[in-house]
Amino acid sequence: MAVEAFVTPKMMNEIDDDDDEMPLVFKRSNTASKQNSLNSATKKPSSQKHDGPSGKHISEMRSPNGQNSISQKGKAVPSTKPSPVKSTSASPKAPTTTAKSSLIQTPVQNSKTSTSVADHSKRASQHNPTTSIKNEKPSEPCSDSEDSEDDKPLSFRLTTGLPRGNSNNADRKPNNSSVVSPSFQKVKHEDSDDEMPLSSRFQMKSVAGPSTSKSSGYDDNKPMAPKIQQNGSTVKDNQLKRSSPALNKRPLGDIKSSSQSSIKRPKLSEGSSPNVSKNVSMKVELKADDEDDDNIPISQRLKKPAASGNKSSSTKQKVSKVVSSSSFKKTSKKAKKGVKDSKYSKSSTVSPGSGEGQKWTTLIHNGVIFPPPYKPHGVKMLYKGQPVNLTPEQEEVATMYAVMLDTDYMSKDDFKKNFMNDWKKILGRNHVIQRLEDCDFTPIYEWHQKEKEKKKQMSTEEKKALKEEKLKLEEKYMWAVVDGVKEKVGNFRVEPPGLFRGRGDHPKMGKLKKRIRPRDITINIGKNVPIPECPIPGESWKEVRHDNTVTWLAYWHDPINPKEFKYVFLAPSSSLKGLSDKEKYEKARLLKDYIGGIRTAYKKDFTSKDITKRQIAVATYLIDKLALRAGNEKDDDEADTVGCCTLKFDFLGKDSIRYQNSVEVEAPVFKAIQQFRTGKDGTDDLFDKLDTSKLNAHLKELMPGLTAKVFRTYNASITLDEQLSKQTRGGDVMEKVVVYQHANKEVAIICNHQRTVSKSHSAQMTKLNEKIEELKGILDGLEKDLALAKKGKPPLKGPDGKPKKNLNPEAWERKIAQTTARIEKMERDKETKEDLKTVALGTSKINYLDPRISVAWCKRHEVPIEKIFNKSLLAKFAWAMDVDPSFRF
DNA sequence: TTCCAGACTTGGTCTCATAGTT
C-alpha cells in the first residue's frame, strides 16, 4: 500500500493556527514501512513472526534459552567474517573449570558510587565456584538503619533477601540445573555459568504473595491494545478496531486525536487535503507486510494464543547472522559530506535512515522558545546589614543564588566561590559588595518563598488559565514535521539562565549559566522551507543549516563548558528516536548469540602473556558481570568520577567518602588485578594500558558494532526476559504486575539505578508502623471480643469508652480476618517501600529493557500494556507494540 | 595514534497534577 501525501512549507503555520482541525496528512501509518526500508538498507531487525532477527545467519541450534552453547559457538561465527570470536577453539573450560572465585574489592558500575579495588586481604576463605557477586556483609533490607547501605551499589543488596517462593523453575536452560537457593543461585557447570547471564545468578526475591488488594482496580474491559499510533500519538481507535474486525489496516481516516491531554496530538486524516499541498510533495511508501500481522489490530492479536514453545527462537535460526560492522553505523563521514553538500533533496522515496547517513528528507519546525526576560522584583538584599541597590542584571544573579539558600549547595565552597567570581564580574570591580560572607540574601529568599506560596494559593481556574496561556505561547514550537509526519519536539525550550548545578564534586558548580540568545543558536531545518522566525525582535539566529545527516533541530554552546553543546532533538516518541531505539535493542539481541564466545575468550585472556590483552579481558569481564560503564577519560574541569577503564585502586566515592566494596570474582581475575596493581599507587589507573576506544575497538572485533554499553542493555533485557518467564505464574493481573515490578527491580539493581531516599521516607515509615501497631491493637481487642462472644458474653468497650455492638462469633471472626488482611497488606507495603527506597525502576524501563519483551509478555499473559507502560512510554515504544506474543529477547 | 568536536543516550532530581485519604 502506498499512501501519498503532500506537505507544504506553509504547513507549520497551519498547524499553529488550527491544529486539530488541520487536515494534515500523515503517511507513516505503520512503522512497518519505515522498518522495512530500514531493514533492507541496514541489516534488518526482525520481523519476529517469520524469521526472527534477520541479519543473522545462525546455522546452529539455539538452545532454548536463546544462547548458544560454547561448542556451538564456533559455528555461530559467521563464515564471512574472520573469526569475530577469537578463542572459540579454546577449550571452554580451560582457565575456569578449576577456578576458584576470590573476593576482591572492586568498583562497581555507578561511577558515582564507585568502590575501591584496594583490599586484598579480604579473600574468601572458602570459595564456591561461582562468579556471583557477593555481599560480604549480611544486610537487612528492612531494617530501620536507613542509610547503612545507601552508598552501596545496588547489586550488593541483591543477596539480602526475603524468603522467596520460587516455585517455577521453568528455566530455559536445559543444562542448567540451577537451583534457586535462599542465598545464591548456584550453578554446577562452569560452562552453564558462562552462558548464564549475570542476572540469573543473583538471588531472586520472591514475588510477593497474591495481592489481596486492588485486584478490582483492573478494568477487564480495557482493551489491551495500546492506543498508540506510529508517531506516538494516542488515538481512540479501539472501538473502531474491535467493532470492525474486517478492518485490519490501521485506519487512516476517522481517527480523532486524543483528547486526553490538552496537548494537541498529531492525527491522521484523509489522503490529501486541499489546503496542504503546495510546494513540497513527497511520497512515502507504506509497505504492507502481508504475512505479518502488523496490520491486525493489536487487540485482536492479543487474543491469539501464545505460540506454543518458543517459536521465535526456532525461526530465528534461519536468518542470516552476517552483519557487517557498519550495519549499526549511522553515518559515514564521507557520506555525510556528500549529503551535506548536494544531496539534500534526494529521491523523496528514500526513507530516513536508509540513505547514506541521511536521517530525514524534509524537516519543518518553528525553532525554539526563549524564557521570558527577567522581571526585577526590587527586593533589596543586605550587605553588612545594609540594603543594597542592584541593577536588574545584578539582582537577577543575586536572586539565582538566594533561591538556592535552602539547598545543599550552600555547604559547598566551590559553589560559593564560583558564584561569587561570576557575580563579581557583573557587579563590577568597585561595587560595594566585595565578600560573599557579608551578603545577606534572606530578603530575596523570603520574597521568593512568598511568591511560591502565592502561586500555590492560586485557584484552580487561575492555574488553568495560566497553563492555557503558556500552552498557547508554546504550541507552535512543540511540533515538527519530519518527512511529512508531525512529530513531537523534545526540549524546545531554551534553558533559562541560572547557576550551574553540577552534581557530585563538579568543579564548576555555582558558575553563572548565562542567558542564551538567538545569536547563540544554530538552527537545522530542511531546505526550501520557511526559516523559523526569531522570536526576539531585532535579533537573529547564529546560523541556519540544512544538514539531514543529523537529527537535531537546534543547538547552542553550553555556557558552562563552551566546547560542549546543548541540542534540541525530537521527542522520544518520534519515529527517528524509535528507530534508533530499536536498533539498540537489536544489537543487544545480537550479543546474545556472541556472548558465550566472548566470555570464553576473555576468560582465556585472563592469563595471557600480553598485558594489554589481559587488561582488556578483565575489563570486559567487569563490564559484563558488573554492568560497569565504559569509563571515558574526563577533563580536569569535570567531576572526577570513574568507570571501568578509568578505575583506580583507591579513590573517593560519593560525598568524598572513601568507599569500599567487595565483589567475588574468579581466581584468575583476582590474580590479574593483583598483577596490574604492582608498582602503582592508589590513585593510578587499574587499567593503565586501556582506554574506552581501545576496549571498544577490541569489542568490535568480537561482534560487529559491539561496544561496552551494549552489555548493559543485554544484561538488563535478558534478565527481564528470564525473570518474567521464570516468575510468572497464574494469578490475576495485579499479581502479574507485581511479578513484572520485581523483575524490573532486579534489573535496576544490576544497573545500579539509585535514587536518593525521599525526605519524607522515614516519616512515612513511622506513620505506617504506627498504623500497623494501631491495627494490631484493634486485632487484640477483636480476639478478646471473639472469646467473649463464644462464651456468650458482651464485647469489651471500644477505645472511646462506648459499648460495641454485640455480634456473633462468626461476625467477630470476619472482622478479625479483615483486620489481619489489612495488617498484612500494610506490612507488605512497608516492605516494598523500604525495599525500593533507593532503587529507581524507571531508568531501566526507559533505557535498557527491550519494550518488546514487556509487550509480548503482556500479550501472553493478558496483562493490559497500560499496566506496565505509562502514556509517554507507550508513545516512546510505539514501534514495539506489534511484536508477536512469542517474542523472546 | 591520539585528540577532540560532535552527536547522541542515559540518568537523577525537581515540580506539578492528581488520586487517594482523612
Next chain:
DNA sequence: AACTATGAGACCAAGTCTGGAA
C-alpha cells in the same frame, strides 16, 4: 474540603561513542 503520597513529565547534567584532523 484539606491534606498527602505518588507518578508523570520536565529539566538538564553527565555519560558513551564516532570519525576526522592533527
